């Protein structure tokens with residue numbers, strides 16, 4: 001049965017949220033090896049963000065990545081592409097301002113899907129996403145980002161303001177490293193999302209472990 005109201009907040013929405021980089025998407029072998037390392041290091045969610053490969057290649061990669069994530073007990077989220085998420089059986093999708101709407105994503109993927117919404121630096125947008133059935137909201141870019149240098153910025157103090165107003169998990173993104181992530185978590189982030197901080201490191205597993213350790217009690 002489909003509903004506009006999401007499943008209650010899964011406890012799974014906490015920890016390191018690793019997002020694939022353009023470099024690792026360049027070959028299937030590299031992508032899978034890198035994803036495996038991030039998961040071994042403790043990533044709790046993996047987002048397949050691939051704006052570079054064909055639909056056929058992406059479908060193939062998504063299928064394999066889904067299996068890998070589930071072997072590690074992690075959630076598999078597709079960036080942008082609701083139909084790919086539906087077709088490959090992903091746990092959910094992440095949508096931004098120019099992507100499919102939250103309502104469309106929820107309608108297509110159903111009540112149990114994890115649906116994340118980009119909110120940049122806007123608490124108003126986050127409150128609207130929460131009311132509209134988002135599973136989590138993402139704020140940022142908090143710091144300089146080589147992956148998305150022109151993404152709208154946000155101050156870390158936004159998290160302190162947003163935290164008491166939101167009942168759904170908050171993700172912080174944009175230039176997040178193992179060194180600055182602790183402060184974002186202390187301010188209220190449930191998840192920290194990173195591309196370069198994980199997949200740009202020579203030792204992906206060790207980098208992921210550094211983030212993951214920040215969430216240990």
Ligand SMILES: Cc1ncc(COP(=O)(O)OP(=O)(O)O)c(N)n1
Pocket residue numbers: 017019047049079080094095096097098099116118138139148171173193
């Ligand atoms: C966890 C997370 N947060 C934010 C984004 C950015 O989404 P969007 O604004 O749609 O930009 P693109 O990633 O599509 O370039 C994200 N992907 N994941």
Ligand SMILES: Cc1ncsc1CCOP(=O)(O)O
Pocket residue numbers: 140141144145146147148151173174175176193194195196197
């Ligand atoms: C996709 C996205 N949305 C806001 S910042 C960003 C890029 C995150 O990548 P990095 O962790 O390398 O800064």
Ligand SMILES: [Mg+2]
Pocket residue numbers: 079080094095096097099
């Ligand atoms: Mg997008």
